[in-house]
Amino acid sequence: MINDNRWGILYCPKHEMLSSKHRWEKIEKCLKANDVEYDFVQSESSSGVDRLVKMMINNGYKTIVIVGGDSALNDAVNCLMQTDSKVRESVALGVIPNGLMNDFAHFWGFAEGDYDQTIKWLKQRRIRKIDLGCIRYTNKHGEHCRRYFLNCINIGLIAAIMNLRRQTRHYFGSRTLSFFFSFLLMIFQRLEYRMHLKINSDTIKRNVMTVCIGNSTGYGQTPNAVPYNGQLDVSVVYHPEMTQLLEGFYLFVRGKFLNHKSVHPFRTRKVEVLEARKALVGIDGRLMKTPVGPFTVTVEQEVVNFLIPE
Incomplete structure (x- = not known):
């Protein structure tokens, strides 16, 4: 024993x-x-x-x-x-x-x-009970799946960047340098995706650059999210002009991502993604196999005991 x-x-x-x-x-x-x-x-x-x-x-x-x-x-x-x-x-x-x-x-x-x-x-x-986000989706075999996350779900461009960032961090070491290099590479990526989202009473049906659904700070994209209030913070980013994109990167590095006029923040317990055409999906910074068809992201409150500092 x-x-x-x-x-x-x-x-x-x-x-x-x-x-x-x-x-x-x-x-x-x-x-x-x-x-x-x-x-x-x-x-x-x-x-x-x-x-x-x-x-x-x-x-x-x-x-x-x-x-x-x-x-x-x-x-x-x-x-x-x-x-x-x-x-x-x-x-x-x-x-x-x-x-x-x-x-x-x-x-x-x-x-x-x-x-x-x-x-x-x-x-x-010192134990704190923490929330987890949960994505429920169907895989390519038609199986109903679920996956939990501590930080965030990314849909669209940032999912691709986070994937690049994981790779470039090997070479640059610095979080900011690796993100900056990934940001430069993203110019050659697809910059917007057709999405259909339901968040609270809002319906978003338009071209979107990226969505972050955060249980925690979401790598700077949901900076006010905390994993113990039973809520998810959501940042929906419409496609800005290139000059606004550069401004967005500056605000991201400075921790003021939500101040950008292309960023639309929400707080909710549930996000329905009815369509995210050809958009990659990342979970806690790692690319996941893209769900087939609609999927739902929710929060489960106080489900894991986590050891925290004093």
């Missing part, structure tokens, strides 16, 4: 030139310095995260810590949501940011590389 205080740690190394072994040695040193009892496994893939989190849950770990980024956290919460609510209630999920994108960790104030402070906070076991 696993000691309730013993952590199950899942290490998801970055795929980059810096030594992942060296990074884990630093984390391991901080764990030992803080007298943390733990068992450690390493995963190299999305399917590996799913399998190993299931293993930890089945083995009775009450604290599961993901050493990884937003994608690994997304896989972990989707695994948790497949369990019985009583089992999920007994498990607390924590993160030591170590991904290409760590926006959900940054939302709470966890910093990349500050392993000692992060571990001290996690050891305090």
Whole structure:
């Protein structure tokens, strides 16, 4: 039987030139310095995260810590949501940011590389029940599917940019530089998509550049969203002129995305996407297989125990 205080740690190394072994040695040193009892496994893939989190849950770990980024956290919460609510209630999920994108960790104030402070906070076991967004869709085989998210769903241009950003981050390291390079590349991408959306009492049926449905800050596109109010923030961006596009990028970097006149914000519990013709869909910064036909995005309130700083 696993000691309730013993952590199950899942290490998801970055795929980059810096030594992942060296990074884990630093984390391991901080764990030992803080007298943390733990068992450690390493995963190299999305399917590996799913399998190993299931293993930890089945083995009775009450604290599961993901050493990884937003994608690994997304896989972990989707695994948790497949369990019985009583089992999920007994498990607390924590993160030591170590991904290409760590926006959900940054939302709470966890910093990349500050392993000692992060571990001290996690050891305090301060739990916050958090909301998850949920997309319900039909896949190409006609199967009804659902996928949960911590940060956001992107539909359209930004989904393509976030996909590029994940790739360029390998080369640039900096979040801003990688986004800027992706922004330049997007000039060669499709800039608008025919969409039909229902948000509260509003119906939007027109060409749209991008939509962000945020349970959290949505990589700067839903900056006022918080994952504990039972609401989703939505930013719908109509197609601006090129000069407005440059202004939009400036405001995005400055954290003032909603100030742009092409951005139309909403707050809701449900978004119906009746049409998003040829638009890519991203979930927590990772491209997902594009849903076939209409899909719905909702919020599920206080469904996961998350370890937060003091």
